[in-house]
Amino acid sequence: MRIAIYTGASEGNDARWVQATRGLGAALAAEGHAIVYGGGARGLMGVLADAALEAGGEVYGVIPQSLVDAEIAHPGLTELEVVSGMGPRKARMAELADAMVALPGGAGTLEEFFEVWTAQMLGLHRKPVALYSPDGFWRRLEELLDEMRSQGFLADAARRSLISVDGPEDLLARLRDWEPPKPRWA
Ligand code: AMP
Numbered sequence: 001m002r003i004a005i006y007t008g009a010s011e012g013n014d015a016r017w018v019q020a021t022r023g024l025g026a027a028l029a030a031e032g033h034a035i036v037y038g039g040g041a042r043g044l045m046g047v048l049a050d051a052a053l054e055a056g057g058e059v060y061g062v063i064p065q066s067l068v069d070a071e072i073a074h075p076g077l078t079e080l081e082v083v084s085g086m087g088p089r090k091a092r093m094a095e096l097a098d099a100m101v102a103l104p105g106g107a108g109t110l111e112e113f114f115e116v117w118t119a120q121m122l123g124l125h126r127k128p129v130a131l132y133s134p135d136g137f138w139r140r141l142e143e144l145l146d147e148m149r150s151q152g153f154l155a156d157a158a159r160r161s162l163i164s165v166d167g168p169e170d171l172l173a174r175l176r177d178w179e180p181p182k183p184r185w186a
Helices: 015-030 043-054 086-096 105-120 139-150 155-159 168-177
Strands: 001-007 034-037 059-064 081-082 099-102 128-133 163-165
Touching: 001 105, 015 034, 015 168, 034 043, 034 086, 043 059, 059 086, 059 099, 081 086, 081 155, 086 105, 086 155, 099 105, 105 128, 105 163, 139 155, 163 168
Parallel strands: 001 034, 001 099, 034 059, 059 081, 099 128, 128 163
Antiparallel strands: none
């Protein structure tokens, strides 16, 4: 599989996130999976790419021209595509990938995650989307999603379609078994 990963352009201030990101990058590479990501060398994004490359994996980066200097385009990737903006970046990442996964990160990570998950709900693609939650990083977001569901703003099928995992084996097993939900307005 080619797996798109969204994660922080910062490292955060707790070594757990670096460790978990490195572990996932290495594990995916060891299992023969390629990574698609935002192409930066900074933060957890850089940690992820370095770990996968060191383990012999393929890593594809997609970065807008405007961020080549700011986020420091990674110089050692299998392939780096420079695109015209943030929209084309997200579209290209999703097109290249068979699945999309959000690791710990900030507002940019969440923005990318919600775009691909809501597109899945609308039936615009049929690819699995996962929250990867080492040490429960996304737990409070998941509680909010459960609240949306219980208040009638999020369909059961949509909530169930979101994969929630905390380790690499679990992630790969769930991606393999995933079945697309019925589109929201079908
Ligand atoms: P963050 O989680 O805020 O550290 O950001 C992670 C990555 O998301 C960075 O590469 C940001 O450039 C990227 N990002 C932020 N906003 C967007 C957006 N609207 N579309 C695509 N990528 C974005």
